[in-house]
Amino acid sequence: MELALNNLPRTIAVELEGGVPSIVLVDQCRLPGELVYLRTSDWRELVDAVKTLAVRGAPAIGVAGAAAVMLAAFEYADGDGFDRLLEEAARAIAAARPTAVNLVWGVNKAREVVFEARQAGASPRETAEALYRLTEDLIAEDETVNRRIGSHGAALLRGLAASGTQVRPLNLLTHCNAGSLATAFYGTALGVVYASAQEGLVNRVYADETRPVNQGARLTVWELAQAGVPVTLQCDNMAASLMEKGQVDAVIVGADRIAANGDAANKIGTLGLAVLANFYGIPFYVAAPMSTIDCSTKSGADIPIEDRDRAEVLPDPIPGVEVRNPAFDVTPYRLITAIVTEEGVWEPAR
Numbered sequence: 001m002e003l004a005l006n007n008l009p010r011t012i013a014v015e016l017e018g019g020v021p022s023i024v025l026v027d028q029c030r031l032p033g034e035l036v037y038l039r040t041s042d043w044r045e046l047v048d049a050v051k052t053l054a055v056r057g058a059p060a061i062g063v064a065g066a067a068a069v070m071l072a073a074f075e076y077a078d079g080d081g082f083d084r085l086l087e088e089a090a091r092a093i094a095a096a097r098p099t100a101v102n103l104v105w106g107v108n109k110a111r112e113v114v115f116e117a118r119q120a121g122a123s124p125r126e127t128a129e130a131l132y133r134l135t136e137d138l139i140a141e142d143e144t145v146n147r148r149i150g151s152h153g154a155a156l157l158r159g160l161a162a163s164g165t166q167v168r169p170l171n172l173l174t175h176c177n178a179g180s181l182a183t184a185f186y187g188t189a190l191g192v193v194y195a196s197a198q199e200g201l202v203n204r205v206y207a208d209e210t211r212p213v214n215q216g217a218r219l220t221v222w223e224l225a226q227a228g229v230p231v232t233l234q235c236d237n238m239a240a241s242l243m244e245k246g247q248v249d250a251v252i253v254g255a256d257r258i259a260a261n262g263d264a265a266n267k268i269g270t271l272g273l274a275v276l277a278n279f280y281g282i283p284f285y286v287a288a289p290m291s292t293i294d295c296s297t298k299s300g301a302d303i304p305i306e307d308r309d310r311a312e313v314l315p316d317p318i319p320g321v322e323v324r325n326p327a328f329d330v331t332p333y334r335l336i337t338a339i340v341t342e343e344g345v346w347e348p349a350r
């Protein structure tokens with residue numbers, strides 16, 4: 001299958017003009033209708049973009065977290081109180097969304113650079129410039145990591161597609177968007193799809209719309225269509241009947257935080273898919289970078305779950321009706337066939 005990955009936009013980029021840094025990111029709130037880029041030099045605007053899901057997806061917000069600290073460092077470089085103001089900003093950035101560990105990971109990467117630079121006697125501006133280089137590096141590294149995840153995942157699906165001496169291209173089901181738009185470029189779960197499709201291992205991807213924010217209906221189907229991968233959009237409540245018909249060969253999703261025992265937090269609705277896949281004997285794969293694995297979190301019970309605005313579920317409130325809107329759920333490791341990382345495939349101990 002010939003892919004058109006060049007049609008995919010770069011989710012987040014960094015620029016430096018006249019000594020002033022800018023972050024340029026795809027405004028994912030405007031997709032699929034319009035491909036619009038947000039440009040900002042203000043760390044507060046970048047935090048708002050994370051909160052409003054203009055930039056979203058664990059690896060993408062990890063890069064955004066480090067980039068926001070970089071913008072703050074340039075803002076505070078020429079005034080008093082650089083170290084104090086920067087740490088205050090770092091705390092506010094890390095608190096923008098609670099579930100994806102990558103956000104704190106990105107902010108901590110920035111904190112490490114700040115500590116090392118200041119220990120070495122760097123000025124505030126020199127420290128800010130070191131953070132700019134970190135942001136560039138994280139963007140480049142993310143794509144490399146995703147391609148390695150894709151390669152390991154394709155090897156896994158190659159085995160699934162093998163039918164004697166023939167290859168039977170697979171029907172895959174995914175949830176939310178763990179694609180190029182959820183990362184700096186290429187994607188995690190969809191990175192596996194792209195790498196597999198290039199080997200002729202993919203027949204079609206079924207994408208859940210993923211209520212209430214519809215990352216599947218707005219982002220995944222757009223991204224896969226741009227890339228030239230056959231894709232069918234379905235409502236979240238259609239997965240069971242598709243599996244019952246034997247039309248799903250594997251489920252592949254992303255993750256926002258993986259606990260030390262292999263429990264994985266991902267977009268709300270993932271747990272239900274894992275239960276269905278287990279019932280129908282369908283492999284359930286999670287694709288995520290090592291930066292999403294949080295060994296300080298013992299199990300999924302300890303993963304904070306973001307509670308979002310009720311209006312995402314019910315824009316026009318009905319008197320007397322309560323609404324709940326947890327943005328993630330946790331799939332226990334025993335329902336996960338394998339976790340695909342850039343280091344290889346991890347089958348959590350049963």
Ligand SMILES: CSC[C@H]1O[C@H](OP(=O)(O)O)[C@H](O)[C@@H]1O
Pocket residue numbers: 056057058059175176177178179182183188189215253254255256266267268327
């Ligand atoms: C590659 S991680 C993508 C991950 O992030 C999404 O959540 P959100 O769109 O709210 O940032 C979803 O859980 C995806 O699987």
